[in-house]
Amino acid sequence: MKVRRYLLAFLFLGIGSLASSAREYTRDSLKVDGQYRVFRLYRPEGLAQDAPLLFVLHGYSSPGEVNDLACHAADRHKFAVCIPIGLKDPTGKHSWNVGYPMQEGWKVDDVKSMCRMARYVQKKYHLSARNTFLSGMSNGGEMCYLLAYSDQKVFKAFGSLAGLTMQWLYKERRIPRPVPFLEIHGTSDTTSMWEGDPENTGGWNPYIAVPMAVHAVAAADRCEVEECDTVVYEQTRKHRPIIRHKYLRGDQGTEVWLYEVKGAPHCWFTDDMDTGEVLWEFFSKYLE
Numbered sequence: 001m002k003v004r005r006y007l008l009a010f011l012f013l014g015i016g017s018l019a020s021s022a023r024e025y026t027r028d029s030l031k032v033d034g035q036y037r038v039f040r041l042y043r044p045e046g047l048a049q050d051a052p053l054l055f056v057l058h059g060y061s062s063p064g065e066v067n068d069l070a071c072h073a074a075d076r077h078k079f080a081v082c083i084p085i086g087l088k089d090p091t092g093k094h095s096w097n098v099g100y101p102m103q104e105g106w107k108v109d110d111v112k113s114m115c116r117m118a119r120y121v122q123k124k125y126h127l128s129a130r131n132t133f134l135s136g137m138s139n140g141g142e143m144c145y146l147l148a149y150s151d152q153k154v155f156k157a158f159g160s161l162a163g164l165t166m167q168w169l170y171k172e173r174r175i176p177r178p179v180p181f182l183e184i185h186g187t188s189d190t191t192s193m194w195e196g197d198p199e200n201t202g203g204w205n206p207y208i209a210v211p212m213a214v215h216a217v218a219a220a221d222r223c224e225v226e227e228c229d230t231v232v233y234e235q236t237r238k239h240r241p242i243i244r245h246k247y248l249r250g251d252q253g254t255e256v257w258l259y260e261v262k263g264a265p266h267c268w269f270t271d272d273m274d275t276g277e278v279l280w281e282f283f284s285k286y287l288e
Contacts, residue, residue, distance in 0.1 A: 023071055030120045032113045039084040039117060041125065044075045052079035052131035052287060053121060054279070055114065055155070057140025058086065061093035069268060070135070073276035077284065080127050084117060086110070086139075098142040099166060100204055111147055115154045133283045135159035137268055138192060141183075142166065148181060148217060149173045157181065157286050159279045162192045162266050165213035167206040175220035178251040182282045184275070185210045186264025214245070214258040221250030231259070238271040240264055257282060
Protein backbone atom coordinates (compact mmCIF):
# COMPACT_ATOMS: atom_id res chain seq x y z
CA MET A 1 0.00 0.00 0.00
CA LYS A 2 1.25 3.50 -0.83
CA VAL A 3 1.77 5.58 2.29
CA ARG A 4 0.65 9.19 2.30
CA ARG A 5 3.19 11.74 3.43
CA TYR A 6 2.92 12.43 7.11
CA LEU A 7 4.45 14.24 10.04
CA LEU A 8 4.36 12.97 13.59
CA ALA A 9 1.53 14.16 15.76
CA PHE A 10 3.85 16.07 18.09
CA LEU A 11 4.23 18.70 15.37
CA PHE A 12 0.57 19.44 15.92
CA LEU A 13 0.29 18.88 19.64
CA GLY A 14 3.64 20.31 20.74
CA ILE A 15 4.99 23.82 20.57
CA GLY A 16 4.06 24.07 16.90
CA SER A 17 5.88 24.29 13.63
CA LEU A 18 7.98 27.25 12.58
CA ALA A 19 5.46 28.07 9.85
CA SER A 20 2.69 28.66 12.38
CA SER A 21 4.73 30.12 15.25
CA ALA A 22 4.04 33.73 14.22
CA ARG A 23 0.30 33.29 14.74
CA GLU A 24 -1.57 32.73 17.97
CA TYR A 25 -3.95 29.78 18.02
CA THR A 26 -6.50 28.92 20.67
CA ARG A 27 -6.31 25.23 21.59
CA ASP A 28 -9.56 23.66 22.69
CA SER A 29 -11.47 20.38 22.71
CA LEU A 30 -14.89 18.89 23.21
CA LYS A 31 -16.12 15.42 24.04
CA VAL A 32 -18.07 13.47 21.42
CA ASP A 33 -19.16 9.87 22.04
CA GLY A 34 -16.69 9.59 24.92
CA GLN A 35 -13.69 10.84 22.90
CA TYR A 36 -12.01 14.21 23.27
CA ARG A 37 -11.82 15.95 19.90
CA VAL A 38 -8.94 18.43 19.81
CA PHE A 39 -8.63 21.46 17.54
CA ARG A 40 -6.78 24.73 17.03
CA LEU A 41 -8.67 27.92 16.25
CA TYR A 42 -7.18 30.94 14.53
CA ARG A 43 -8.98 34.27 14.83
CA PRO A 44 -7.41 37.21 13.01
CA GLU A 45 -7.00 40.49 14.80
CA GLY A 46 -10.14 42.58 14.59
CA LEU A 47 -12.42 39.64 13.83
CA ALA A 48 -16.06 40.65 14.21
CA GLN A 49 -18.71 38.66 16.01
CA ASP A 50 -20.68 36.33 13.74
CA ALA A 51 -17.70 36.13 11.36
CA PRO A 52 -17.47 33.21 8.90
CA LEU A 53 -15.76 29.98 9.95
CA LEU A 54 -13.63 27.66 7.81
CA PHE A 55 -12.61 24.15 8.89
CA VAL A 56 -9.44 22.67 7.35
CA LEU A 57 -8.87 18.92 7.75
CA HIS A 58 -5.45 17.28 7.48
CA GLY A 59 -4.56 14.26 5.38
CA TYR A 60 -4.03 10.69 6.55
CA SER A 61 -1.60 10.60 9.47
CA SER A 62 -0.46 14.19 8.82
CA PRO A 63 -1.97 16.53 11.44
CA GLY A 64 1.03 18.88 11.33
CA GLU A 65 0.78 19.78 7.65
CA VAL A 66 -2.09 22.28 7.70
CA ASN A 67 -0.22 25.12 9.42
CA ASP A 68 -1.03 28.54 7.90
CA LEU A 69 -2.71 27.23 4.74
CA ALA A 70 -5.84 29.40 5.04
CA CYS A 71 -4.68 31.89 7.65
CA HIS A 72 -3.21 34.41 5.19
CA ALA A 73 -6.61 34.55 3.49
CA ALA A 74 -8.28 34.74 6.92
CA ASP A 75 -6.18 37.83 7.75
CA ARG A 76 -7.25 39.50 4.51
CA HIS A 77 -10.94 38.53 4.53
CA LYS A 78 -11.60 38.27 8.29
CA PHE A 79 -12.83 34.77 8.89
CA ALA A 80 -11.86 32.21 11.55
CA VAL A 81 -9.99 28.97 10.79
CA CYS A 82 -10.55 25.77 12.77
CA ILE A 83 -7.95 23.00 12.40
CA PRO A 84 -9.10 19.75 14.05
CA ILE A 85 -6.96 16.67 14.57
CA GLY A 86 -8.33 13.25 13.69
CA LEU A 87 -8.40 10.44 16.22
CA LYS A 88 -5.98 7.53 15.91
CA ASP A 89 -7.37 4.70 13.78
CA PRO A 90 -6.68 0.99 14.50
CA THR A 91 -3.17 1.35 13.00
CA GLY A 92 -2.35 4.30 15.26
CA LYS A 93 -2.58 6.96 12.51
CA HIS A 94 -4.44 10.23 13.01
CA SER A 95 -7.18 10.11 10.39
CA TRP A 96 -10.80 10.62 9.42
CA ASN A 97 -13.04 7.58 9.19
CA VAL A 98 -14.03 7.24 5.52
CA GLY A 99 -13.99 3.45 5.35
CA TYR A 100 -10.40 2.58 4.45
CA PRO A 101 -9.55 -1.13 4.86
CA MET A 102 -7.28 -0.32 7.82
CA GLN A 103 -10.25 1.43 9.48
CA GLU A 104 -12.48 -1.64 9.35
CA GLY A 105 -14.37 -2.04 12.62
CA TRP A 106 -13.52 1.49 13.74
CA LYS A 107 -16.71 2.98 15.19
CA VAL A 108 -15.75 6.67 15.07
CA ASP A 109 -18.40 8.81 13.37
CA ASP A 110 -16.46 11.76 12.00
CA VAL A 111 -19.49 13.25 10.23
CA LYS A 112 -21.21 13.57 13.60
CA SER A 113 -18.01 14.77 15.28
CA MET A 114 -17.32 17.55 12.76
CA CYS A 115 -20.91 18.77 12.95
CA ARG A 116 -20.78 18.79 16.75
CA MET A 117 -17.43 20.58 16.73
CA ALA A 118 -18.71 23.21 14.31
CA ARG A 119 -21.72 23.98 16.50
CA TYR A 120 -19.49 24.12 19.59
CA VAL A 121 -17.04 26.54 17.95
CA GLN A 122 -19.84 28.70 16.53
CA LYS A 123 -21.49 29.10 19.92
CA LYS A 124 -18.44 29.42 22.17
CA TYR A 125 -16.48 31.81 19.95
CA HIS A 126 -19.46 33.78 18.55
CA LEU A 127 -18.95 32.74 14.94
CA SER A 128 -21.51 32.40 12.16
CA ALA A 129 -23.79 29.39 12.09
CA ARG A 130 -24.93 30.41 8.58
CA ASN A 131 -21.45 30.79 7.09
CA THR A 132 -19.45 27.72 8.08
CA PHE A 133 -17.42 25.90 5.42
CA LEU A 134 -15.22 22.82 5.30
CA SER A 135 -12.06 21.99 3.38
CA GLY A 136 -9.53 19.20 3.62
CA MET A 137 -6.64 17.53 1.86
CA SER A 138 -6.51 13.86 0.81
CA ASN A 139 -8.22 11.96 3.66
CA GLY A 140 -9.61 15.34 4.73
CA GLY A 141 -10.86 15.87 1.18
CA GLU A 142 -12.66 12.55 1.36
CA MET A 143 -14.44 13.89 4.43
CA CYS A 144 -15.69 16.73 2.22
CA TYR A 145 -17.32 14.19 -0.09
CA LEU A 146 -18.64 12.11 2.81
CA LEU A 147 -20.26 15.18 4.39
CA ALA A 148 -21.66 16.31 1.03
CA TYR A 149 -23.35 12.91 0.72
CA SER A 150 -24.65 13.10 4.31
CA ASP A 151 -27.86 14.62 5.64
CA GLN A 152 -26.18 17.51 7.44
CA LYS A 153 -27.05 21.21 7.53
CA VAL A 154 -23.98 22.59 9.30
CA PHE A 155 -21.45 23.09 6.50
CA LYS A 156 -22.61 25.33 3.66
CA ALA A 157 -19.99 24.43 1.03
CA PHE A 158 -16.96 22.18 0.61
CA GLY A 159 -13.46 22.44 -0.81
CA SER A 160 -11.52 19.21 -1.36
CA LEU A 161 -7.80 19.13 -2.15
CA ALA A 162 -6.65 15.82 -3.69
CA GLY A 163 -9.73 14.09 -2.27
CA LEU A 164 -11.62 11.06 -3.56
CA THR A 165 -15.11 9.65 -3.82
CA MET A 166 -15.04 6.06 -2.66
CA GLN A 167 -16.88 3.60 -4.87
CA TRP A 168 -19.08 2.48 -1.99
CA LEU A 169 -20.17 6.07 -1.33
CA TYR A 170 -20.95 6.70 -5.00
CA LYS A 171 -23.02 3.53 -5.31
CA GLU A 172 -24.77 3.41 -1.95
CA ARG A 173 -25.70 7.05 -1.26
CA ARG A 174 -27.16 10.10 -2.94
CA ILE A 175 -26.43 13.75 -2.23
CA PRO A 176 -29.58 14.83 -0.35
CA ARG A 177 -29.60 18.55 -1.27
CA PRO A 178 -27.75 20.96 -3.57
CA VAL A 179 -24.26 21.67 -2.25
CA PRO A 180 -21.54 23.99 -3.58
CA PHE A 181 -18.35 21.97 -4.10
CA LEU A 182 -14.77 22.70 -5.18
CA GLU A 183 -12.13 20.08 -6.02
CA ILE A 184 -8.46 20.87 -6.70
CA HIS A 185 -6.56 17.84 -8.02
CA GLY A 186 -3.28 17.03 -9.73
CA THR A 187 -3.29 14.84 -12.82
CA SER A 188 0.00 13.18 -11.76
CA ASP A 189 -1.18 12.29 -8.27
CA THR A 190 -0.05 8.69 -7.69
CA THR A 191 -1.76 8.43 -4.28
CA SER A 192 -5.23 9.76 -5.10
CA MET A 193 -5.16 9.00 -8.79
CA TRP A 194 -6.92 11.29 -11.26
CA GLU A 195 -8.20 8.33 -13.29
CA GLY A 196 -9.52 6.51 -10.21
CA ASP A 197 -8.64 3.09 -8.85
CA PRO A 198 -11.52 0.66 -9.46
CA GLU A 199 -9.27 -2.35 -8.81
CA ASN A 200 -7.96 -1.00 -5.49
CA THR A 201 -4.30 -1.19 -6.50
CA GLY A 202 -3.44 1.54 -3.99
CA GLY A 203 -5.11 -0.18 -1.05
CA TRP A 204 -7.45 2.66 -0.03
CA ASN A 205 -10.53 0.79 -1.34
CA PRO A 206 -11.87 1.26 -4.87
CA TYR A 207 -12.64 4.85 -5.85
CA ILE A 208 -14.00 6.54 -8.94
CA ALA A 209 -12.16 8.92 -11.28
CA VAL A 210 -11.90 12.52 -10.12
CA PRO A 211 -13.86 14.03 -13.07
CA MET A 212 -16.62 11.48 -12.48
CA ALA A 213 -16.73 12.35 -8.78
CA VAL A 214 -17.10 16.05 -9.56
CA HIS A 215 -19.68 15.40 -12.29
CA ALA A 216 -21.73 13.41 -9.78
CA VAL A 217 -21.94 16.44 -7.47
CA ALA A 218 -22.76 18.73 -10.40
CA ALA A 219 -25.49 16.35 -11.54
CA ALA A 220 -26.95 16.18 -8.02
CA ASP A 221 -26.97 19.99 -7.94
CA ARG A 222 -28.70 19.98 -11.36
CA CYS A 223 -26.10 22.33 -12.82
CA GLU A 224 -27.15 23.46 -16.31
CA VAL A 225 -24.03 25.11 -17.75
CA GLU A 226 -20.40 24.03 -18.09
CA GLU A 227 -17.60 26.55 -18.60
CA CYS A 228 -13.88 25.91 -18.93
CA ASP A 229 -10.93 28.28 -18.78
CA THR A 230 -7.19 28.31 -18.08
CA VAL A 231 -6.10 29.93 -14.82
CA VAL A 232 -2.72 31.65 -14.54
CA TYR A 233 -1.19 32.54 -11.17
CA GLU A 234 1.95 34.58 -11.78
CA GLN A 235 3.39 34.67 -8.25
CA THR A 236 3.87 30.92 -7.74
CA ARG A 237 6.87 28.59 -7.55
CA LYS A 238 5.45 26.25 -10.17
CA HIS A 239 3.83 27.22 -13.43
CA ARG A 240 1.93 24.05 -14.18
CA PRO A 241 -1.09 24.51 -16.47
CA ILE A 242 -4.34 24.81 -14.52
CA ILE A 243 -7.66 24.16 -16.23
CA ARG A 244 -10.72 25.30 -14.30
CA HIS A 245 -13.98 23.53 -15.01
CA LYS A 246 -17.09 25.30 -13.74
CA TYR A 247 -20.54 23.74 -13.53
CA LEU A 248 -23.02 26.57 -13.06
CA ARG A 249 -26.68 27.43 -12.48
CA GLY A 250 -27.40 24.60 -10.11
CA ASP A 251 -30.46 24.49 -7.86
CA GLN A 252 -30.41 27.25 -5.23
CA GLY A 253 -27.58 28.96 -7.10
CA THR A 254 -25.02 26.25 -6.39
CA GLU A 255 -21.86 25.84 -8.44
CA VAL A 256 -19.30 23.03 -8.68
CA TRP A 257 -15.68 23.80 -9.64
CA LEU A 258 -12.82 21.51 -10.58
CA TYR A 259 -9.24 22.77 -10.82
CA GLU A 260 -7.32 20.31 -12.99
CA VAL A 261 -3.64 20.96 -12.19
CA LYS A 262 -1.62 19.38 -14.99
CA GLY A 263 1.35 17.36 -13.73
CA ALA A 264 0.78 18.13 -10.05
CA PRO A 265 1.44 15.38 -7.48
CA HIS A 266 -0.36 14.64 -4.21
CA CYS A 267 -0.07 17.99 -2.44
CA TRP A 268 -1.72 21.10 -0.95
CA PHE A 269 -1.04 23.01 -4.23
CA THR A 270 0.75 25.85 -2.48
CA ASP A 271 3.42 25.77 -5.24
CA ASP A 272 0.69 26.36 -7.82
CA MET A 273 -1.58 28.92 -6.17
CA ASP A 274 -2.50 30.67 -2.94
CA THR A 275 -4.66 27.73 -1.92
CA GLY A 276 -6.38 29.51 0.94
CA GLU A 277 -7.28 32.44 -1.31
CA VAL A 278 -8.67 30.12 -3.99
CA LEU A 279 -10.78 28.32 -1.41
CA TRP A 280 -12.12 31.58 -0.04
CA GLU A 281 -12.87 32.92 -3.53
CA PHE A 282 -15.23 29.98 -3.91
CA PHE A 283 -16.70 29.96 -0.39
CA SER A 284 -17.32 33.71 -0.31
CA LYS A 285 -19.84 33.31 -3.13
CA TYR A 286 -22.17 31.73 -0.55
CA LEU A 287 -21.88 34.20 2.31
CA GLU A 288 -25.16 35.47 3.73
